[in-house]
Amino acid sequence: MGTGFQRYRRLDGRTGEMGQRAEKLSMTKERAGIRQFLVLLQRYTELMFNDRQRLFVLLLQPCLIAVLLYIVADENIFKIYESTKSMLFALSCSGIWIGLFNSIQEICKERTIVKREYMANLRLSGYVLSKFVFQMALGGLQAVLLTMIFLKLAGNEKEGIFLDHFSPEMLLTVWLTVLASIALGFVISAVVKTGDKAMAIAPFVLIIQLLFSGILFTLEGAGEVISYVTVSRWSVEGLGSIAKLNRLDLKLQADYPMLEHEAESFFKATGAHVTQCWGILIFMTLLFLVVSMISLRRIAKDTR
Numbered sequence: 001m002g003t004g005f006q007r008y009r010r011l012d013g014r015t016g017e018m019g020q021r022a023e024k025l026s027m028t029k030e031r032a033g034i035r036q037f038l039v040l041l042q043r044y045t046e047l048m049f050n051d052r053q054r055l056f057v058l059l060l061q062p063c064l065i066a067v068l069l070y071i072v073a074d075e076n077i078f079k080i081y082e083s084t085k086s087m088l089f090a091l092s093c094s095g096i097w098i099g100l101f102n103s104i105q106e107i108c109k110e111r112t113i114v115k116r117e118y119m120a121n122l123r124l125s126g127y128v129l130s131k132f133v134f135q136m137a138l139g140g141l142q143a144v145l146l147t148m149i150f151l152k153l154a155g156n157e158k159e160g161i162f163l164d165h166f167s168p169e170m171l172l173t174v175w176l177t178v179l180a181s182i183a184l185g186f187v188i189s190a191v192v193k194t195g196d197k198a199m200a201i202a203p204f205v206l207i208i209q210l211l212f213s214g215i216l217f218t219l220e221g222a223g224e225v226i227s228y229v230t231v232s233r234w235s236v237e238g239l240g241s242i243a244k245l246n247r248l249d250l251k252l253q254a255d256y257p258m259l260e261h262e263a264e265s266f267f268k269a270t271g272a273h274v275t276q277c278w279g280i281l282i283f284m285t286l287l288f289l290v291v292s293m294i295s296l297r298r299i300a301k302d303t304r
Helices: 002-050 052-072 081-103 108-119 124-154 167-191 195-211 222-227 231-242 271-301
Strands: none
Touching: 002 052, 002 124, 052 081, 052 124, 081 124, 081 167, 081 195, 081 231, 108 124, 108 195, 108 271, 124 167, 124 271, 167 195, 167 231, 167 271, 195 231, 231 271
C-alpha cells in the first residue's frame, strides 16, 4: 500500500515536472516570437525610412489626391445629395487605391528571402504583422493628409454622428478603408510571386471595388452578394451615413428646383449603422491578414 502510494507520488511528481517544462517551453517560444516580431518591425521600419524617395511619394500622393478631389468637387459639396454622394465615392476609392499601392508588392518582392528565412524558423504571422503595424501607422498619416486637406479646402462644416464636427468620423472611416485595402494588398502579394504580377492584378481588384460598391449601379442578386465583401461598399456606406446623405436636397440639374428623394437604407445616419460599417471594415482587415498568412505558407513549395 505504502509502496504503491510512493510510486504514485513519484509519477505525479514527474508529470508535474513535465507540465512545468512544457509551460516554460511555451513561454520561451512566445518570447522568441515577440522578439522576432520586434526585430522584423525594426528592420522593416529602417528599410522604409532609408528609401526616402518612396516614402516621400507615399506621403505626397494623398496630398495631391486631396487637391484634385477639391478641384472637381461641386461648390455645394455636403449640401446637395448627388454631388456629395459622388465625391464621397471618389474619396473612398482614393483610400482604397492608397492602401493597395502601399502593400501590394511588399511581400512578393521579398519572396526569395522570406522562403529562406521561413525554412530557418521564420514565423509568417510575425512577418506579416511587422509589415502591417508599420503600414497601419503610415496609412493613418496618409488618411490624415487625404481627409483633412480635402475637408479643409471643401469647407461646409457639418455636425457628426457622435461629435460636434464630422471630420474625425470621416477621418476614421477613411483610415479603416486604407487599412482594409492594405490587408487586401497583402493577400495579393502573398499569393503571387513577382511584383509585376501583383500590379497586373491591381486594376482588376479596383474595378471590382468600383462596380460592386453600390454607388454606380443598382445591385441585385449576385451583384448585391458580391458587394457585401467589397471594401468600397462599407466605406462609402459609412462616409455617406456620417455626411447624412439622406437629409440632403436632391438637385438633378442647375435649372431644376431642389427636390426631395427617398431615403436609402445604405445611408442611415445613426450611430449603430456607422459603428456597423466600421466593425465590418475592421473584420475585413483581420480576415485579409489571416488569409495572407495562410497563403504565404505555400512559399515552402516555391521552386525558384
